[in-house]
Amino acid sequence: MPNKTWFDVAPSAARLTSSLRDIGYDFPTAVADIVDNSIAASASRVEVMIEFAGSRTRVYIADNGRGMSPKALLEGLRLGTRRTYKSGELGRYGLGLKTASLSQCRSVAVVSRSSPDVVRTSARVLDLDIVEEWDQWVVVDPGSDPDVARARQWLTEGTGTVVLWRNLDRVLPENRPEGGWARRRLEALASKTAEHLGIVFHRFLEGAGKRDPIIITVNGQKVRPWNPFAPDEKDRSELPPQRFEINVGDVSGHVDLRRFILPSRDKFSSPSEFERLSGPLNWNRQQGLYVYRADRLVQWGGWSAIRGIDEHTKMARASIDFSTDLDSAFNINVAKMRVSLPAQLRQMLETPVNELCVYANDAYRKSARAKKKPVPPDLNTTADVRSATQAAATAGLALRAAAMQSGEWAAWQRIAATLQREAPEIAQSLGLEP
Known part of the structure; x- marks a missing residue:
């Protein structure tokens, strides 16, 4: 005293x-x-x-x-x-x-x-x-x-x-x-x-x-477990996992990120599973980050202000895992229902999250194109042309991913906008629909 x-x-x-x-x-x-x-x-x-x-x-x-x-x-x-x-x-x-x-x-x-x-x-x-x-x-x-x-x-x-x-x-x-x-x-x-x-x-x-x-x-x-990442769906895809070291004040530790793209409706094992995996908030609002503390899910849905919710990225979900040693850094609330991503981590997540959404957007558009009425055989392109079209779309995806990884996403968005305005046919072949 x-x-x-x-x-x-x-x-x-x-x-x-x-x-x-x-x-x-x-x-x-x-x-x-x-x-x-x-x-x-x-x-x-x-x-x-x-x-x-x-x-x-x-x-x-x-x-x-x-x-x-x-x-x-x-x-x-x-x-x-x-x-x-x-x-x-x-x-x-x-x-x-x-x-x-x-x-x-x-x-x-x-x-x-x-x-x-x-x-x-x-x-x-x-x-x-x-x-x-x-x-x-x-x-x-x-x-x-x-x-x-x-x-x-x-x-x-x-x-x-x-x-x-x-x-x-x-x-x-x-x-x-x-x-x-x-x-x-x-x-x-x-x-x-x-x-x-x-x-x-x-x-x-x-x-x-x-x-x-x-x-x-x-x-x-x-109680039946609800795993947001649909591990039993064979057409689910996963991007390489990443680990981040963070230091906030005198607290330090690592955070693990895993990124998933869930299948479109037509590739799910059954319509009932597609509906079940949509979750309580439904597909659009269930996209985003799932934050786990010591394996217990504490917050889910949305991108924590890293980016906005988009219909074209609704199949993208990512897990963030942190240990209880980082509680103060994540500012977890008493009810263990809400966290705040540390500013340092949020900056680290921008590129991998945007990369995930690029791939999810591409998967969405491919699915949408597949549902369109096919071109009649007599008007169809040759196998070589079809192959070239597919290669162009793949090149567009690779360019977007490279822009993400190199930190030049803003520049890429300007380039894509210019292509859409000045050369819409090329933009379309690269998968850059507005």
Whole structure:
């Protein structure tokens, strides 16, 4: 303590918790933040149960991870936990369990078992009604709570943790929470949650890398991974991967970039797969950068102001991977839903991103040309002329790629514009349609 007069000005717990409820979660992202903790606890199975019961509606999120000791459980309910996070852990600020839960409900109970040999569980409840009454950040023992007793029963088979949300004032309507609209809302939220979990945790569900795949269920249904890069499509193409070293202040590390061009509709394995891979935002808005932090997808869609969204590049998608060591450089938010690309990295990405879009644009135009009505045989060109036309188009693509790689893209755009104006036939043969 400095050699000065000082004053303890602890924040009002009631006022602070009220503000933290509006940190930016919706229901699916709040559930995903709890699943982060399950993955960090090495769970191989996570079950999300959304049980409609009017004003007594409950949400259980149960895992078979390593669980928490009574001391660790209490620390986990501290606002801004004092525990440190290891490199690669999905946690960041020590706020997720509390802020994610309280963004949806007024009461969160956590039940956990950490010993595989002894059937002993610990349970604590964080209730906003109690916090507001006492104006202190306090947790309580649930006593003989039937909902908590049910959670304890699930842990008789082994270690794990159950998070229980009750009094879901941000989910259910204040009037008639038992009505049909409330029930339909819960059903819709279950569907959206399953979709969201399949997107952000697709690498964990697939068992990417050397890890074993995990199983996540929502109301008993297994979550299907949604891989934005369509790895099972044989006509997908990939450009060479790249790695960038970045230094921001005293933080340094590497970022990996992979670039993909997905097949056009007619080359997809099936129409249903084409529609599924269009994603929740549909093809145009799903193009762009997919940013992964420790294999967890945190942001997707759009080009992060590097370039604009374009119908002709809608099949272009790229992954950016960074480790938790670079969290401060990427300025990741509490809800782990948004990042900001470091300015240094953004500059490095311009050329490879534009190169990807050049190839995606060329693939789009080739597909569009293939759909046009063919020229009648008696008016068709000879094989040699057709070969020359194809060679010219290939040359145009190579010129655009070379302009990208040499940093002369602006000059190339001026050249292309001049050709389109002064020699439109040549511009067309090179694939430079306006």
